[in-house]
Amino acid sequence: MSDIPGIVITGASGRMGQMLIKSVLASDKCRLVGALVRDGHDWQGLDIGVAMGGQPVDVPVTSDPLEAFAKAQAVIDFTTPAATVDFAGLAAQARAVHVIGTTGLTDNDLKAINAAARHAVIVRAGNMSLGVNLLVKLTKQVAAALDEDFDIEVIESHHNQKVDAPSGTALMLGEAAAEGRGVSLNDVSDSGRNGITGARKKGDIGFSAIRGGDIVGEHDVLFAGHGERIVLRHMATDRALFAGGAVKAALWGQDKRPGEYDMLDVLGL
Ligand SMILES: NC(=O)c1ccc[n+]([C@@H]2O[C@H](COP(=O)([O-])OP(=O)(O)OC[C@H]3O[C@@H](n4cnc5c(N)ncnc54)[C@H](O)[C@@H]3O)[C@@H](O)[C@H]2O)c1
């Protein structure tokens, strides 16, 4: 029995799942103890190393979350909102740190996750990269320094398989801009413009989503004034960035009290 934390990766066959498996296997600070896929997936029962086209790593793929989480000190979860809500309850039952990267969560999903965080540590962020979390801080600072003569627009680009919009990152940036301005994002958010929309409403925070090809994730926060524009930009070119942040969060959470945390907590920003 090793004393470094054992980690389960959910959605193991997904884009982020596979990247997370590689990150955990490459780390000497944690070990892989489980790889979870949807029930009926053809990887079930295979060794995860072999399923991913490499050497065996002695971790069979399972579709039983209870069995997998019982062996884990942390669960890293980049799946779908419905799966993540289920996993939040089960990870809390197992007293495992639950790192949530899943985006597209509704207010009801967030309530369920918040309830699970009464019993266990949950770290949730729409983006686990250092760069984006720094951008969140900068966005709040710039929004606080400028008045409503500067229109704020968040523009995001992602690959053509992404299912939610605006992206989790865009919403984090929009929340930060709204906080800087001292308003609630719900009151000023404007996304999905189409048709005769009328002139832009002063004070609104706009969102635009581009989907195409294999774009990993790009975000601009535009502050457009009269005669000048400020653009804060982050461009991700490698998903390893998100996986590295998630593993860091799983380790950080090991000695924390139950509650809901984010990457600003983990990174000390
Ligand atoms: N927070 C971040 O830094 C960050 C970074 C990248 C992606 N994401 C988010 O992570 C999520 C996944 O992204 P992706 O590109 O890997 O998607 P993906 O579709 O490639 O992977 C999702 C995987 O989850 C699996 N899954 C669904 N329900 C499941 C269940 N009940 N049990 C086990 N597995 C289940 C699917 O089979 C799939 O393999 C999205 O919400 C995305 O926006 C967040």
Ligand SMILES: O=C(O)C1=N[C@H](C(=O)O)CCC1
């Ligand atoms: O590929 C995705 O999906 C991504 N999702 C996150 C988001 O919604 O912001 C982070 C970037 C990649």
